[in-house]
Amino acid sequence: MTAPNGPPVAPAPPPSDSLRIAIAEDSAILRDGLVQLLVDRNFVVTDAVGDADALRRSVKRFCPDVAVVDIRMPPTFTDEGLRAAIDLRQEHPGLGILMFSQYIETRYAAELLADGAAGVGYLLKDRVADVSDFVEALVRVASGGTALDPEVVTQILGASRRTDSISVLSSRERDVLALMAEGRSNAAIATSLVVSEGAVEKHVASIFTKFDLPVSQSDHRRVLAVLRFLGS
Amino acid sequence: MDDTGVRMHVGGKDLTIIVSRERVDQAREVGHTILRTPFLKRTWSELLFLVIGWPLASVGFTFVALTMVGGAALAITFIGVVVMATCIRGARGFGGLHRGLARGLLEEDIEEPEPFAPRPGFLGWLQSALRDRTGWRAIAYVVLKVPLAAFGFYAAFSLWWDAFACLTHTVWNSSETPPVFGLVRNVFAPGYLSVGTSGFFHGIAVMITGVVFFFAAPWAVRGVVYLDRRLMHALLAPDSMTMRVRSLEHARAQTVDASAATLRRIERDLHDGTQAQLVAVAMRLGIAKEKLAEGSRVDLDQVRALVDEAHQGAKEALVELRDLARGIHPPALDTGLEGALSTLAARSTVPTEITLALIDRPTPAIETIAYFCVAELLANVAQHAQASRAAVSCAQYAQWLRLVVRDDGKGGAQPARQGSSSSGLAGLTDRVHAVDGRLTIASPEGGPTVVTVDLPLHA
Numbered sequence: 001m002t003a004p005n006g007p008p009v010a011p012a013p014p015p016s017d018s019l020r021i022a023i024a025e026d027s028a029i030l031r032d033g034l035v036q037l038l039v040d041r042n043f044v045v046t047d048a049v050g051d052a053d054a055l056r057r058s059v060k061r062f063c064p065d066v067a068v069v070d071i072r073m074p075p076t077f078t079d080e081g082l083r084a085a086i087d088l089r090q091e092h093p094g095l096g097i098l099m100f101s102q103y104i105e106t107r108y109a110a111e112l113l114a115d116g117a118a119g120v121g122y123l124l125k126d127r128v129a130d131v132s133d134f135v136e137a138l139v140r141v142a143s144g145g146t147a148l149d150p151e152v153v154t155q156i157l158g159a160s161r162r163t164d165s166i167s168v169l170s171s172r173e174r175d176v177l178a179l180m181a182e183g184r185s186n187a188a189i190a191t192s193l194v195v196s197e198g199a200v201e202k203h204v205a206s207i208f209t210k211f212d213l214p215v216s217q218s219d220h221r222r223v224l225a226v227l228r229f230l231g232s
Numbered sequence: 233m234d235d236t237g238v239r240m241h242v243g244g245k246d247l248t249i250i251v252s253r254e255r256v257d258q259a260r261e262v263g264h265t266i267l268r269t270p271f272l273k274r275t276w277s278e279l280l281f282l283v284i285g286w287p288l289a290s291v292g293f294t295f296v297a298l299t300m301v302g303g304a305a306l307a308i309t310f311i312g313v314v315v316m317a318t319c320i321r322g323a324r325g326f327g328g329l330h331r332g333l334a335r336g337l338l339e340e341d342i343e344e345p346e347p348f349a350p351r352p353g354f355l356g357w358l359q360s361a362l363r364d365r366t367g368w369r370a371i372a373y374v375v376l377k378v379p380l381a382a383f384g385f386y387a388a389f390s391l392w393w394d395a396f397a398c399l400t401h402t403v404w405n406s407s408e409t410p411p412v413f414g415l416v417r418n419v420f421a422p423g424y425l426s427v428g429t430s431g432f433f434h435g436i437a438v439m440i441t442g443v444v445f446f447f448a449a450p451w452a453v454r455g456v457v458y459l460d461r462r463l464m465h466a467l468l469a470p471d472s473m474t475m476r477v478r479s480l481e482h483a484r485a486q487t488v489d490a491s492a493a494t495l496r497r498i499e500r501d502l503h504d505g506t507q508a509q510l511v512a513v514a515m516r517l518g519i520a521k522e523k524l525a526e527g528s529r530v531d532l533d534q535v536r537a538l539v540d541e542a543h544q545g546a547k548e549a550l551v552e553l554r555d556l557a558r559g560i561h562p563p564a565l566d567t568g569l570e571g572a573l574s575t576l577a578a579r580s581t582v583p584t585e586i587t588l589a590l591i592d593r594p595t596p597a598i599e600t601i602a603y604f605c606v607a608e609l610l611a612n613v614a615q616h617a618q619a620s621r622a623a624v625s626c627a628q629y630a631q632w633l634r635l636v637v638r639d640d641g642k643g644g645a646q647p648a649r650q651g652s653s654s655s656g657l658a659g660l661t662d663r664v665h666a667v668d669g670r671l672t673i674a675s676p677e678g679g680p681t682v683v684t685v686d687l688p689l690h691a
Contacts, residue, residue, distance in 0.1 A: 037519055
């Protein structure tokens with residue numbers, strides 16, 4: 001479909017407003033599959049590369065809206081994807097980053113979110129099997145939202161139960177916060193918890209109050225609440 | 233003729249003695265050495281070693297004697313034990329001083345023993361000190377060093393002094409016997425060659441004695457120092473028990489590293505291979521599922537292609553998993569080496585003959601090591617040896633299992649070196665060493681290659 005480091009893939013004339021996506025993934029099978037999936041959905045894949053340095057060059061050259069980045073890539077197969085992502089976020093503030101990994105390391109999530117949770121995602125590779133959810137998360141990240149894997153949320157929740165720094169929240173509020181951290185909207189949270197959207201709004205407002213978050217743009221507050229949650 | 237004739241006049245007759253050139257060269261060599269020795273740096277370093285060694289030995293002995301006797305006298309009280317522990321710790325220090333002196337002056341590198349590693353707490357320190365083999369052996373050295381140093385001082389240093397006294401005697405006082413002491417004095421007086429005790433002949437005799445002493449003294453020193461070197465190697469270097477512990481610790485570390493490396497490799501294989509493969513399969517099926525959900529406008533060809541790819545991917549993942557599982561523990565081993573090795577031989581691309589003569593069944597760990605040795609060695613034969621046939625024999629010798637893998641290839645196989653490219657062979661060597669086994673490679677250029685692995689039957 002596309003060669004790593006090759007020219008941008010140009011599918012049949014894409015809609016002018018479609019997302020421009022860069023992919024960095026060292027497994028050729030997955031890389032090709034992702035390109036296929038995204039092109040099929042009329043996204044523009046600016047580049048599909050196999051290592052972090054190629055990603056840095058590619059982002060500089062093509063200025064994509066969002067980058068899907070594998071954490072473990074050559075040459076050391078540790079966290080070069082994450083390092084590149086952190087650098088890229090500083091160099092290109094508007095760039096959304098969706099980390100894509102076969103493992104969840106809470107530490108990685110915390111590092112990635114240290115500069116704020118806007119335009120950041122961290123998903124298990126498995127999530128790509130639910131194509132729509134995956135694409136949704138990608139779009140959300142590209143437009144400055146957050147997408148954390150439920151696994152990340154579970155791990156942090158497990159850890160924070162022990163440190164009880166979010167013990168001020170009721171269990172329902174914690175559920176809402178966990179879904180917020182995944183990046184869901186109030187409507188989506190309402191559907192997921194089988195309650196009304198109004199009830200979710202009430203819980204969210206209560207979380208903001210308990211976390212003592214200043215009144216400002218509600219999206220920003222959501223991000224802050226998530227960060228508080230991650231920091232706990 | 234290489235022989236040299238030495239012509240002599242004996243009692244008016246001409247006598248020619250034939251001496252081979254070799255002998256002459258040898259004699260010349262010895263003469264050179266004797267003449268050169270007093271002027272070598274080594275000679276004076278050794279003398280300095282003896283001179284410093286004497287007071288050091290005295291101080292060391294005094295310390296050990298006082299603390300040991302004091303400790304023994306007070307042994308019924310707690311303080312006595314503490315004093316004895318101090319004695320052992322101190323002796324270690326003296327051992328270190330002697331070792332340093334030997335390194336600095338004799339260029340004798342005596343291996344450092346393990347540093348003293350006390351258990352936590354004062355009682356732990358006490359217990360560790362009292363049980364410190366190195367400390368006790370250092371005490372033995374400090375005690376034995378005293379007679380050695382005294383003898384050295386007496387026998388060797390006195391020779392130097394006498395040489396000095398005799399050579400300078402004429403300057404001081406030609407009518408007196410030079411002030412010799414030590415060994416020389418007891419054996420003979422320097423004027424023994426002279427008729428009288430004064431006069432010209434006496435002076436010459438004293439002078440000759442001085443020259444002889446001058447060239448003999450370095451050898452006496454060297455002899456004493458040689459004894460000291462042996463003593464230090466015996467008592468101040470780590471003993472065989474410690475060396476054994478060290479080599480076991482090394483082997484254990486290698487085993488731990490090797491198993492960690494194996495786990496890392498398996499994880500990497502899973503991560504890069506099977507896991508990625510399965511994610512791709514799930515993704516393709518996910519896309520196909522969504523396409524099917526589109527209802528009437530389903531592009532069946534596209535869906536079929538996706539399912540095909542997913543199907544192919546799932547099959548590849550299965551193969552990868554099977555290979556991986558076999559790499560961790562070959563199922564064939566469950567029924568014993570015989571079946572497992574036969575399977576290996578049958579799978580080998582080079583025709584391989586297997587001979588097996590085992591009476592007892594080795595422990596599973598040994599069977600696994602033996603299996604992986606044969607697997608790796610046969611893989612090497614197939615990859616590098618350009619052999620037309622190979623043979624594997626597996627025989628029991630008392631409590632040992634001997635594996636021999638030979639091929640008729642081009643030879644030139646390199647034994648595993650640290651950091652060499654043949655990491656497979658290096659890994660094997662580590663595994664074999666870990667159970668006190670041995671791996672030897674005989675592979676001359678042009679072949680044949682014979683690799684012998686000896687393993688204990690029971691690890």
